[in-house]
Amino acid sequence: MTTDVHQLDDGAWISVNDERRINVSDLWPLARHDVCSCEIADFLVEGFAEVGVEHPDVQARVAGRCITCGTEGVTDWITVGRVIDPETGEFSPVDVTSVHVPDKRHRLAHPE
Amino acid sequence: MPTKVENWKDEIYGNEIREHLMEFAEKGWDAIPDDEHDAWFERFKWWGLYHQRKGQESYFMMRIGTPNGVLKPGQLEVVAEIADEYARGPVDNPEFGGAYCDWTTRQSIQLHWIKLEDIPEIFEKLEANDLGTQQACGDSWRNIVGCPVAGKDKHEHIDAWPVAEELHETFKGNDDYSNLPRKWKVAVTGCDQGCGQGDINDLAYEPATKEVDGEEKLGFNIRVGGGLSRKEPRFSRSIDVWVPPEQAADIGAGMSALFREYGDRDDRFNARIKFLVDEWGTEKMRDVLQEEFVDFELKTAGENMRESYTYNAGGEEHGDHVGVHEQPDGNYYVGLDVLVGRMGVDDVSELAELADEYGSGEVRLTQRQNVIVTDVDSDRLDEFLDEPLLETYSPDPHPFMRGSIACTGTEFCSLSIVETKNRQVRYARWLKDNVELPEGLTDFHIHLSGCTASCAQPQIADISLRGMKTRKDGEPVEALDIGLGGGLGENPHFADWVEMRVPADEVPGYIENLLATFEDEREEGQTFREFVAARDEDTLQDLAEAEETSYEDPYMHNTKMTWYPYADEDDMGDSPAPTDGEGNSLAPADD
CATH class of the missing domain: 3.30.70.3340 (Alpha-Beta Plaits)
Structure with a gap:
């Protein structure tokens, strides 16, 4: 089956195969990022600006703010989970409290 | 490329959603196919139903749209009966009990913990009493707001209530305007005090006089493109158009049709008409409206009454409608x-x-x-x-009780970062008991919004509070950004954000210190808004320190991680949701 991914309710959460999987309001540590100059940004997730699939990863660009320095921004693509079984669509989210490394994508992958 | 939401709307939207909703309700929660949840929940909004947040699956917030906030005789009793019978959740709220009604900043009513299976009975009862939920949410004409005492107000020039009612009747359920790129918020003001809050609406009717055929007529100037959400607040802007009351619906039809055709359906974050006004400017907006969407010649703007606007203008004349007021009759x-x-x-x-x-x-x-x-x-x-x-x-009421507004917050809302209503109740009580009022202060607005969606309209308050997070002793805690000096009036002003990420339990101490500084440093007769306006950013940031006080905040932890912040057993895994029509827990579909 295809993996159906989207952000809904003004970017409040990411749905994977019609199940709410990732929410706003958590703090995500970011490393090797360009949101601010903090080595590890303590990034409050306020909204999901874009979502996409770079198989098998589900990725998102995340809007929010580093609560250490106060800089606002939208991250590059962050892997928020992985489709373990493409046949069933089984999804495993990453531990959002682990360190994330945003990545500039070389190609766009829309969820359609 | 149109968004996924637009694709769902293309398939089924507007009035036709109802028959599907009723079919699902008849069969029960499990009847909604697992792979169609998101599409249907997006569509249900059009019928005033908003699926509650994670941990509360199968429960809905139901919004009842009451145009201009008017509940006709007998209607409030019906709302109370529905709330009592159908709006009870698995756990009581410690401040408000097991069932309650929320009066919103758009003069609507919100009930929570509504079960899908109960919707047909609720709709039947509402509609038998001329109430409804149609278009209370979703991408169409929302509940019309206006001066809440329209028709009963000594300051009134035009009775805005029949105008609001006409707009409601013209555009509710009207298939031509049922699928807009985004929400469409409309305000009608008939008084010379600005009570309709047109400055923060997509489309605003504001009272104005105009000489027509040698005779001075009362009507409305039209403003477009106001709104507060997403850290992109805009005041509505004049498009240099005046209409008589009898053309109010025609201009509404033209403007919303323009939005329907030219609004951005590729990016929901850029879809509100405020962004189209940014892009086009008001002159082009007027030209396109004239050329493509109305069949009469637009008149230029009339003489407005903004100079006399006192509502939420920072003075003491007319901050709200609380109190005893004589009607013209x-x-x-x-x-x-x-x-x-x-x-x-x-x-x-x-x-x-x-x-x-x-x-x-x-x-x-x-x-x-x-x-x-x-x-x-x-x-x-x-x-x-x-x-x-x-x-x-x-x-x-005491000014701190009177001026407090709060949105829904993490109790039910997916987007909110922090707990709001119960916290604001505790703030107001603590401030009332502990903070000395500056002399002459009778009306002081403190608005708490859980996120940047700004449902509590934080940017137009004396003190604006917006949900954030910070760390305290290394642990993440709920926090608030603090803004100062916002308000409406002749010269509306959005609050200046001056203190960021203040731990929520230190906010009352900040307000106490701020008001002490205000009392010490204000010039004679200076209002709080004037006091803020007279200071630059650096000075504002030095006005007061946040600090812990005797105020205690039970919601400092991440309330969003709970299934319900006030449950004794509040872990996500303890949630009974989803439940059936009787409230019995159903096993999650994928377990």
């Missing part, structure tokens, strides 16, 4: 303060009874989350004011 309207806009259901029932006994039975909702009992006979006014219910919902 010699009766009185009595505005009652409802702290954070939430009333327990027994109190709602009693309010309906009192309105019936002392007034015409009509009750109105304000854009400051308060209620107004209208048409109180002057002979019975004192007796009404002595009613015990008015000790809780006072017509003469």
